[in-house]
Amino acid sequence: MSAAAAENYLARFRKVFDYIDAHLDGDLSVESLSAVAAFSKYHFHRQFSELFGVGVARYVQLCRLKRASYQLAFRDHQQIMDIALDSGYEGPEAFARAFKKSVGQTPSDFRKQPQWAPWYATYQSLSELRAEHMKTTYRADQVSITDVQETRVAVLEHHGDPLQLGDSIRQFIAWRKQNGLPPRISATFNILYNNPEEVAPEDYRLDLCAATDADIAANPYGIFAKTIPAGRCAVFRHTGSDDHLGSILSYLYSEWLPQSGEELRDFPLYLQRVRFFPDVPEQEAVLDIFIPLK
Structure with a gap:
């Protein structure tokens, strides 16, 4: 064949x-x-x-x-x-x-x-x-460079085994409901500090974030305020399952970045979740991947 x-x-x-x-x-x-x-x-x-x-x-x-x-x-x-x-x-x-x-x-x-x-x-x-079987070929023209504005966010920091991330998500959802910040009115971000495949489970870190300018009152959920800074970012929009996230990041860091001539800024990779599974079919979920640039 x-x-x-x-x-x-x-x-x-x-x-x-x-x-x-x-x-x-x-x-x-x-x-x-x-x-x-x-x-x-x-x-x-x-x-x-x-x-x-x-x-x-x-x-x-x-x-x-x-x-x-x-x-x-x-x-x-x-x-x-x-x-x-x-x-x-x-x-x-x-x-x-x-x-x-x-x-x-x-x-x-x-x-x-x-x-x-x-x-x-x-x-x-x-x-x-x-x-493995739904691989996609990525292209440089799928990456745009844009200036993003500073975004204040409420944050729940997940520290530890990525297998337990679901518990942190449940806790974060409960806080958002209690404070009237559903995704339809408060943008949802994830800040990725490391790769779960390359660190010990106890060293894994990820921030769950909801955009808000409101003050964050003391709460039993451990949620507090942070800021996603303004600055230039490479942005890649992905429509589909998170199963492809690893291959997209591999392309961005191993192919797009070396060929772009860009330099990375000292802030972690982050995602904005625009449309969510299971609210939409998995192949219709949308997330924007942000790589901070100098």
């Missing part, structure tokens, strides 16, 4: 991945997905499992349960019954059995206190599969 033919073959499956992300509430049978890829329904399930190492039905189930886990952990206004129905189950009992089999907790227990280590063990393979 030529390289062009192989790429065309994979592109048809990437179209299927995007379709699944966008239609988690809909018909994701082998028949419907094979039609998206324009493959025979009699062979599609074998093509999928041989190429990706997981059956198409299991892949769909994992995607639906991943969204459900985000809804349970971070969207407490959504009822478990509604989440079950949106995940393709006829009722909460079948949903609870499938969810517990995947992550080791019932949906109600996960909502109360998620156990993130088994959750990551389940979904890491899904993230790796997507990162």
Whole structure:
């Protein structure tokens, strides 16, 4: 098979991945997905499992349960019954059995206190599969340079194991609700101090930030004020899953930056989350990546 033919073959499956992300509430049978890829329904399930190492039905189930886990952990206004129905189950009992089999907790227990280590063990393979087979080629014209204004933010500093970041996010969401600062009126930022793959878990740092000019009163959440400074930044807009964040950063630092002639400013890389999964399909999530420049 030529390289062009192989790429065309994979592109048809990437179209299927995007379709699944966008239609988690809909018909994701082998028949419907094979039609998206324009493959025979009699062979599609074998093509999928041989190429990706997981059956198409299991892949769909994992995607639906991943969204459900985000809804349970971070969207407490959504009822478990509604989440079950949106995940393709006829009722909460079948949903609870499938969810517990995947992550080791019932949906109600996960909502109360998620156990993130088994959750990551389940979904890491899904993230790796997507990162490997949904690769994108990045270009210099996708990077713009702009002057950003100073932004005052309320910050929750996460220190420690990245597997426990979900607990910090839950705590931060609770503070935002209490203070009337939802994402629709308060821009959401993450400041990234290091790479979780290159530091010991106890040394990992990330700031969860919400833009606000208000004074931050003493609070039990440990949230306080910081400033994202004004200055020049290289900006890359990414639409899609966070599974691609590593490859984008690799491109920016290993290819774009050396070729740009730019020098880095002494402030960490940061992100602005514009549209959020699970509120939008994962392939429609939007984040802007900011690299501070001199």
